[in-house]
Amino acid sequence: MHFVNAKGILTGSGGRYGMNIYRGCTHGCIYCDSRSRCYQFTHPFEDIEVKQNAPELLEKALKSKRKKCMIGTGSMSDPYMHCEEELKLTRKCLEIILENGFGAAIQTKSDRILRDIDLLSEINRSAKCVVQMTLTTYDDELCRILEPNVCVTKRRIEVLEEMRERGIPTIVWLTPILPFINDTKENITAILNECVRTGVKGVIDFGMGLTLREGDREYYYAALDRHFPGMKERYIKRYGNAYQLQSPHAEELTKLFRNICRDNGIMSDPEACFEYMQDLPDRYAQMSLFDL
Numbered sequence: 369m370h371f372v373n374a375k376g377i378l379t380g381s382g383g384r385y386g387m388n389i390y391r392g393c394t395h396g397c398i399y400c401d402s403r404s405r406c407y408q409f410t411h412p413f414e415d416i417e418v419k420q421n422a423p424e425l426l427e428k429a430l431k432s433k434r435k436k437c438m439i440g441t442g443s444m445s446d447p448y449m450h451c452e453e454e455l456k457l458t459r460k461c462l463e464i465i466l467e468n469g470f471g472a473a474i475q476t477k478s479d480r481i482l483r484d485i486d487l488l489s490e491i492n493r494s495a496k497c498v499v500q501m502t503l504t505t506y507d508d509e510l511c512r513i514l515e516p517n518v519c520v521t522k523r524r525i526e527v528l529e530e531m532r533e534r535g536i537p538t539i540v541w542l543t544p545i546l547p548f549i550n551d552t553k554e555n556i557t558a559i560l561n562e563c564v565r566t567g568v569k570g571v572i573d574f575g576m577g578l579t580l581r582e583g584d585r586e587y588y589y590a591a592l593d594r595h596f597p598g599m600k601e602r603y604i605k606r607y608g609n610a611y612q613l614q615s616p617h618a619e620e621l622t623k624l625f626r627n628i629c630r631d632n633g634i635m636s637d638p639e640a641c642f643e644y645m646q647d648l649p650d651r652y653a654q655m656s657l658f659d660l
Contacts, residue, residue: 377426383646389445390451394414416451423464443475466487469494481499501524504521538568547603571636576615576617
C-alpha cells in the first residue's frame with residue numbers, strides 16, 4: 369500500500385454523499401468492476417492507495433454542512449480490507465460521523481465490520497446506520513473461488529445476524545450473478561431464505577447478471593481459465609464483448625427473487641433500497657439551533 373494526502377473525501381450533492389477512504393482492493397474478487405480501466409488507476413489494483421488524511425477531511429466537510437445526512441462508503445473499495453486492521457481509518461471516520469450527528473451507510477464483504485459494531489450501534493441510536501453485505505453464492509467452496517481473500521458467505525450471514533441483534537438495519541447486494549456459475553434457483557433461494565431469516569430490509573439485484581468492461585473483462589476471463597476450463601469460450605460465444613451479461617435464466621430467477629421478497633416484506637426495487645439508505649429521519653436531519 370502507499371499513502372497520499374487527498375484534496376477531498378466526500379463526493380455527491382443534494383444530501384447524497386459518499387466517500388472512499390481506500391482506492392484499490394485486496395479481496396481478489398474475480399468479477400470486480402472497480403478494476404475497469406475507466407476508473408483510471410495509475411497504480412496496481414492491489415497496491416492500496418490510502419487517503420491518510422481522510423479523517424481530517426471528513427471532519428472539515430461535515431462541520432461545513434448545515435443539514436445532517438447519510439454518509440455512504442464502500443461503493444468502490446471495501447472499507448474493511450486487510451489494511452484497515454492496522455490503520456483504523458474507517459473507524460476514525462465513523463467516530464467523526466457519530467460526533468457530528470450524521471448517519472452512515474456502509475457496504476462491505478468483510479466480517480471485520482464487527483470490530484466497529486459498537487460505533488455502528490451508537491450511530492444507529494443517534495441518527496441511522498445501514499450495513500450492506502454482498503452475498504453472491506451460498507456455496508462456501510465456490511465463494512472461496514469467486515471472492516478468495518475475504519470471509520465466506522456463511523460468515524457474512526453471521527454478520528447479518530449480529531446486526532439484527534443490535535437493531536442495525538441491513539441491505540444485501542445479490543450481485544453479480546455469474547452466468548453458468550452461480551445462476552441457479554437453488555443458490556438464489558438459499559441466499560434469500562437467509563435474508564428472510566436474518567430480517568434484512570432490502571435486497572439489491574441488477575437483472576441477474578454481471579457487467580464486464582475493459583480491464584475487468586481480462587481479469588475475469590483469466591480467472592475463468594484457471595478455475596472453470598472452457599467457460600471463457602462459452603462466454604465469448606454467447607456474449608461477445610457485451611457490457612451486460614445477463615444469465616440465460618434471468619427471467620425465471622428474477623421472478624423467484626421478487627416473489628420471495630414480496631412474500632416476506634423485503635424491498636426488492638434497487639431505487640427503493642437506495643432511497644431507504646439515503647434517507648435520514650427528519651428529527652435528525654434538521655439543523656439544530658446550536659448549529660446556527
